[in-house]
Amino acid sequence: MNFPQVSFTPLKIIPMDEGSVMHGLKRGEESFVDFGEAYFSKVKTNVIKGWKVHYEMTLNLVVPVGSIRFVIFDERGPESNHGFREWTIGEENYGRLTVPPGVWMAFQGVGEGLNLLLNVADLEHRPEEISRKELEEIPYSW
């Protein structure tokens, strides 16, 4: 069985004298599934938010301010496929992380100041399609 993978898509920052324009997500892009909700999440320096899994939602994550480290724990399918992957994205490594349903995710503020995340999700927030675990329950060397 094939599971959709987490993917990173580099995005353009267009510099302008008055302040830059930063791409996010277009309907025509491969990452786009549907539009359900767009919301922000701030995360303080060194603080970790997670673990959380969405059973239905696909996340499209962009970090326009600061820097955030995302860790994915994938336990879908046979045990040989299980494992961690991590990405650090933000103004320095600007792009979009597309996270399919069914993988566990936690993220940590890396930038010294504000770390801001935009999620353009294909579904509106519904607590029923989310599970949570304490950080210690999925051990990772942060």
Place this chain on the structure above:
Amino acid sequence: MNFPQVSFTPLKIIPMDEGSVMHGLKRGEESFVDFGEAYFSKVKTNVIKGWKVHYEMTLNLVVPVGSIRFVIFDERGPESNHGFREWTIGEENYGRLTVPPGVWMAFQGVGEGLNLLLNVADLEHRPEEISRKELEEIPYSW
């Protein structure tokens, strides 16, 4: 003839120890037309970006960082309806400004630091549906 008006919808900020969650736009809300593109625009303190009119796009504007003053110049319909309106939104007056097609808009960075704007638009960017004017062409007492 009735033109859709520019509207402001207050949005929730949910405070959390690790960093707050800030609402943006949900599919089920009245402001939602369609999803075409989400992108960011930064604007430096006191700097003004504009004027610009979209002939087809509806803009949904949210300011998660800093503060931005939006000025609308409406010249649709009979002259008695023409005029300016302004809104200053951001972390302090958090909400969404929905701008229908056909009105001129310019905006100015108000916050001392970073001023960040998210636009969740119903169409992908297409230069053909945009016109621009120099600031002096639509005089306003900034």
